[in-house]
Structure formats: C-alpha cells, structure tokens
Amino acid sequence: MSEPKTANTLNALSSPRDVRQAIRNDLFRSHTSGLAKGYVQCNLVILEQELAADFLLFCQKNPKPCPLVAMSDAPGNPRISGAGKDVDIRSDVPQYKVFEHGKLTAQVNDVQDIWQDNFVSFLLGCSFSFEEALIDDGIEIRNIAEGVNVPMYNTTIACKPAGAFSANMVVSMRPMKASDAIRAIQICSRFPNVHGAPVHFGDPELIGIYDIDNPDYGDRVTIKPGEVPVFWACGVTPQVAISNAKPAISITHSPGCMLITDIRNSQLSVL
Amino acid sequence: MSEPKTANTLNALSSPRDVRQAIRNDLFRSHTSGLAKGYVQCNLVILEQELAADFLLFCQKNPKPCPLVAMSDAPGNPRISGAGKDVDIRSDVPQYKVFEHGKLTAQVNDVQDIWQDNFVSFLLGCSFSFEEALIDDGIEIRNIAEGVNVPMYNTTIACKPAGAFSANMVVSMRPMKASDAIRAIQICSRFPNVHGAPVHFGDPELIGIYDIDNPDYGDRVTIKPGEVPVFWACGVTPQVAISNAKPAISITHSPGCMLITDIRNSQLSVL
Structure with missing residues (x-):
C-alpha cells in the first residue's frame, strides 16, 4: 500500500489526482501554488441553479476576467468530469x-454538510497557468520573486452586465x-482560458488606479526603474460580481x- | 488593346503586375503607398556578390529590422521569381x-545602365504590410492619419554584426x-517577415531616443494624452549598416x- 500523501510529500512533481486525494482526505489545507506543475489550477464559484x-x-x-474552463456535470452533481474523472468539488479544494x-x-x-x-x-x-508559461520563457514574475501575493486593483473598466451580475x-x-x-x-495571447493577453500597461490612472503601491487585494511589489506595470484581467472580478x-x-x-485539474496548461494553448 | 496604366489610373485596386509595368514603362515615378492594396511592398538592397x-x-x-522576403534568382540576374514572375529589379522600382x-x-x-x-x-x-493589418483591425496609424512619413529614430539597440555589416x-x-x-x-506577431512585434514601447530614453519630437528620419507625429509611443524595428537599419x-x-x-510583389500580405502571416 502506498503511503498517504501529506503536505510534506506533495510537491511540483505530484500528480493532480494525488494532490486532490490528499486534500479530500484532509491531509492538505494550504495554498496549492507550486503543486502538480504543468497542470491547470482553477478558481471555483458555486451558485444555486436559479x-x-x-x-x-x-x-x-x-x-478575460471570467474564463470558464469547466462546469458541473449537472445541477447538484459534485462531479466535474471536464476537470478530472474523480473530482468531487465538495472536498477537493x-x-x-x-x-x-x-x-x-x-x-x-x-x-x-452544506451541499x-x-x-x-x-x-x-x-493566472498560475500563464505565470508558469512566462517563467518557463525566462521572464521574472515579481510577486513570485518577492514571495508575496500578486497585487490586485479595482478599476474603472466596466464588465458587461448579465442579469444579476455586474x-x-x-x-x-x-x-x-x-x-x-x-x-x-x-x-499570454495563446492562453485565452487563463485571462489571455493583458488589458492595460503603463499609466495606472488611465484605468482608475491612483495608488499603485496600495493594491486593493494582495500585496505591493517593487516596480524597478525602466519597468512598466502590466495589468491582466483577474479572477477576483467574478467574486466582486457575486x-x-x-x-x-x-x-x-x-x-x-x-482546484487542481487533470488539464495540462499546454492543452489550454490555442496555438 | 488596353490603355497603358499611368499614375492617374493606378490605385488600390490595381494588380501588382499592372503597377510594375507602369513603373517599368516610366509612367509612374512616385510613392507606392496605397497602390495594389493587399500585396507586399518591399525595401530593396542591391550589393556586389562579394x-x-x-x-x-x-x-x-x-x-526584425532586416526581414528577408526574397532574393535574386542568381548573381547578375535581374529576376526575383520569389516576388513575381515578371519582376525586373532594374526597372520595377x-x-x-x-x-x-x-x-x-x-x-x-x-x-x-549601371547594372x-x-x-x-x-x-x-x-511596415506597409503590418500597417494595413492594423488599419483593417480598426487601429489608427497616426502617420497615415496625419498624412506624413512615419517618424524614425536611431537607437542604442545594437544589431548583431556580420562581416562588414554592423x-x-x-x-x-x-x-x-x-x-x-x-x-x-x-x-504584428503574426507577421515576422514585415518586422514582427514591436521592440519597445513607452519611455524613449530607455532605447536612446532623447527627443521624440525630432525624429532622425521621417516626420514628427502627434502623441495624444493617454497614448504611448510604440517602436518597431525599421528597414532603414540595413541602409545604415550598408x-x-x-x-x-x-x-x-x-x-x-x-517594389510591389505578387505576394499577398496574408501569405506572410505565420498564423
């Protein structure tokens, strides 16, 4: 019988299934960044059917802010076979x-208990997927280099509303x-399903950001001389809409x- | 017998062959911008074989600055069949x-006479090729909107030398x-054979340009509030090397x- 996977034995080389099982068995309750390298990690939203x-x-x-990768097999069904055969969304995050x-x-x-x-x-x-692609190309991701969360900001860019959501x-x-x-x-243009190309770069005020050193979410990072801030649509957007x-x-x-899926980052590439 | 093509009858709808014939017959001696829309226009360099x-x-x-589209069929041969069956490079520019x-x-x-x-x-x-692709996408090209030559600048970006050329x-x-x-x-990333993606944007001083309003070649254009200067490698580079x-x-x-070729702009697209 193989040893149960714990926080100590999970790493970049772990399979998505092993990580999900460890999480399901309550052996891992922390950030998933860096685990099961090469596989798509997803933001989760659960809503009532109405x-x-x-x-x-x-x-x-x-x-761009809400790139849908997969959905429940049916309302009430905790399986999401588009993300992995064994996924149980009630326990695998x-x-x-x-x-x-x-x-x-x-x-x-x-x-x-509340399903x-x-x-x-x-x-x-x-963004984990495109950050991996950028790092693999030799581009430094500052929040990773500085060991902090990526800085995130509210903007004046209006999403297109839909029913209750804006x-x-x-x-x-x-x-x-x-x-x-x-x-x-x-x-990033090759990865429309993980936010795609940036939406802005340069002057933050043009999109309603007036203090780049005070992000609304996440942490401040250093902007070095000769660098420009580059802005990507962010998965916090749907949370604001909700x-x-x-x-x-x-x-x-x-x-x-x-949620770590069985989908490889490269499989999301459109080119 | 069809009427000979002159400057007055040549336009965006003319075929590349008609334009070349008019030029060859000395009926047209001017700028080729806007003629034979959709076809690749090329910079020309002629050197001795050595x-x-x-x-x-x-x-x-x-x-990026020197994207080679086609070459002579052989030294001394004025034909460039890669650009068009009837091209005579001694007379078609x-x-x-x-x-x-x-x-x-x-x-x-x-x-x-000097061949x-x-x-x-x-x-x-x-750049005509990628400017056409940008305009077709709804992006304003300022030098075209203002009816002037594109501004061009010497930079501190060193090309890789090769023999006599640097x-x-x-x-x-x-x-x-x-x-x-x-x-x-x-x-532009889809068109590596017409200079490809920009090489820089934003702060001109980072690439050795200290007065954006005084280009080294071409004309000044207006930079509106909220805009950034975007810089592409330019075909003047090989002329400087020569x-x-x-x-x-x-x-x-x-x-x-x-030289207007028989190659369609879309044929240069790598994607």
Whole structure:
C-alpha cells in the first residue's frame, strides 16, 4: 500500500489526482501554488441553479476576467468530469469561503454538510497557468520573486452586465521591462482560458488606479526603474460580481487554495 | 488593346503586375503607398556578390529590422521569381538611390545602365504590410492619419554584426493607446517577415531616443494624452549598416518608392 500523501510529500512533481486525494482526505489545507506543475489550477464559484444561467452569460460576455474552463456535470452533481474523472468539488479544494447574501459567513475545508442539490459549480482559469508559461520563457514574475501575493486593483473598466451580475474589472499587476511585456503579450495571447493577453500597461490612472503601491487585494511589489506595470484581467472580478449580486448562498475557493485539474496548461494553448 | 496604366489610373485596386509595368514603362515615378492594396511592398538592397554572403548573414542575425522576403534568382540576374514572375529589379522600382563608398551619388528611375553581372538583390519586408493589418483591425496609424512619413529614430539597440555589416537599430514609432498597442503586438506577431512585434514601447530614453519630437528620419507625429509611443524595428537599419560598410557600389529604393510583389500580405502571416 502506498503511503498517504501529506503536505510534506506533495510537491511540483505530484500528480493532480494525488494532490486532490490528499486534500479530500484532509491531509492538505494550504495554498496549492507550486503543486502538480504543468497542470491547470482553477478558481471555483458555486451558485444555486436559479443564478447559474446569468452567471454563465456573465462569463461568456467577459471572458478575460471570467474564463470558464469547466462546469458541473449537472445541477447538484459534485462531479466535474471536464476537470478530472474523480473530482468531487465538495472536498477537493483545500479551503472554501461561504457567502450568504454577499457576506462571508464561513471558511471551511469541505462543503459536504452544506451541499445542495441545486448547486452549480464553475471552474475558471487562473493566472498560475500563464505565470508558469512566462517563467518557463525566462521572464521574472515579481510577486513570485518577492514571495508575496500578486497585487490586485479595482478599476474603472466596466464588465458587461448579465442579469444579476455586474462589476468593474479587477486586475492583477506584474511589473516588467517593455521588451518582456511584449513577449508576455505574445505568450499570454495563446492562453485565452487563463485571462489571455493583458488589458492595460503603463499609466495606472488611465484605468482608475491612483495608488499603485496600495493594491486593493494582495500585496505591493517593487516596480524597478525602466519597468512598466502590466495589468491582466483577474479572477477576483467574478467574486466582486457575486458580492454585488448578493445571492442567498454562494461558495468560492479561498484565495490561493485552488482546484487542481487533470488539464495540462499546454492543452489550454490555442496555438 | 488596353490603355497603358499611368499614375492617374493606378490605385488600390490595381494588380501588382499592372503597377510594375507602369513603373517599368516610366509612367509612374512616385510613392507606392496605397497602390495594389493587399500585396507586399518591399525595401530593396542591391550589393556586389562579394558582400552578399555577409549581408545575408546580417539579415539572418537581425530578422526584425532586416526581414528577408526574397532574393535574386542568381548573381547578375535581374529576376526575383520569389516576388513575381515578371519582376525586373532594374526597372520595377519607381526611384533608386545609388551609393558609392557609402555616399549617395545618383537618384535614378532605373538602373539598367549601371547594372553589373555580379549584382545580388535583396527584398526586405516593410511596415506597409503590418500597417494595413492594423488599419483593417480598426487601429489608427497616426502617420497615415496625419498624412506624413512615419517618424524614425536611431537607437542604442545594437544589431548583431556580420562581416562588414554592423549598425544600431533604427526604429519607427506609432503612438497608440495601451489597449491598441496590446492588439498591435498580437497582430504584428503574426507577421515576422514585415518586422514582427514591436521592440519597445513607452519611455524613449530607455532605447536612446532623447527627443521624440525630432525624429532622425521621417516626420514628427502627434502623441495624444493617454497614448504611448510604440517602436518597431525599421528597414532603414540595413541602409545604415550598408552606409557603415561603405561598399564600392550599392543601390537601394528611394524611401516610399517600393517594389510591389505578387505576394499577398496574408501569405506572410505565420498564423
């Protein structure tokens, strides 16, 4: 019998299935960054079925902040076979946030006790995938180099509303030299399902960011001389849209505690 | 018998062959911008055979400023079948510049009288192709909107030397909003044979440009509030390299007076 996988034995070489099993067995409750290198990690949104069509439309209209990678096999069904045969979305994320009427009411390690037969799960692509592609190309990702969370900002860029859902776009920022930014635009353009090409670079005020050193979410990073801030649409956007919609109940992953899928990052490449 | 094509009858809808014939018959001696829309127009360099290998290597090492589209069928042969079956490079460019030992000694409408049996012709991609792709995507090209030549600048970006040839890169500049610049990077990345993606954007001093309003070649254009200057490698670079090498004789097209080929712009797209 093989040893059960714990936080100590999980690493970049672990398979997505091994990581999910460790999480499901409550042996791992932390950030998933750096685990199962090469595989897509996803943001999670769970809503009641009555809001699912609106949210799906919101994703369809705003693919850069809300790139839909996979959905529940059916309402109430905790399987998401598009992400991995054995996925049980009630237990395979290290930490969940539960919101009632838009307010955080619980932070839990599984949601089996509160599962409803009308829950619909959405998996959205996240920046881990494109950060991996950029690092593999030799581009420094400052938040990783400095060991902090990526800085994220509210902007004045309006998303297209859909039913109950509306939000201004939240963006993440990574500073780099212009020549690296040009290369990053090329690389990220190949990955529309993980936010795609940046939405802005340069002057932050043009998108309503007035203090680059005070991000609305995440941590400040150093911008070196000769670098420009480069902004990507961010997966916090749908969370803002849900917070604005104030559904009776909704569930998301906790930041950094993602679902690791069986999809390889390279499989999301359109080119 | 069809009417001979003149400057008055040539336009965007003319075929490349009709334009070349009009030029060959001395019925057209002007700028080729806007003629035979959809077809690749090329920069021309003619060198003696003893320098051809070095120049070819210079192009190979510096594909962004020197994207080689086609070459003479053989030394001394005025045909370039890779550009069009009937091309006669001695007569099919509206105006040529002749240089001796790096100095301009003549500006002529054909080079039949001075043709040598050791001449090798190089056709290099030019910005007309990617400007057309950007305009077709709805992006304003300021030099076209303002009816002037694109501004071009010497930089501190060193090209890789090859034999007799060395130069710092010359760049062209087009100002645009960041979101248009991101789109322009995506579009131009598909066209490596016409300079490809930009090499820089933003702070001009980072590449040795200290007065953006005083270009070294071409004309000043307006940079509007909220726009950034975006810089592309420019076909003037090989001319600088040739001027540095001071060959006994060399011939180029006059600026804006290009060879129009039978190659469609879309055929140069790598994606």
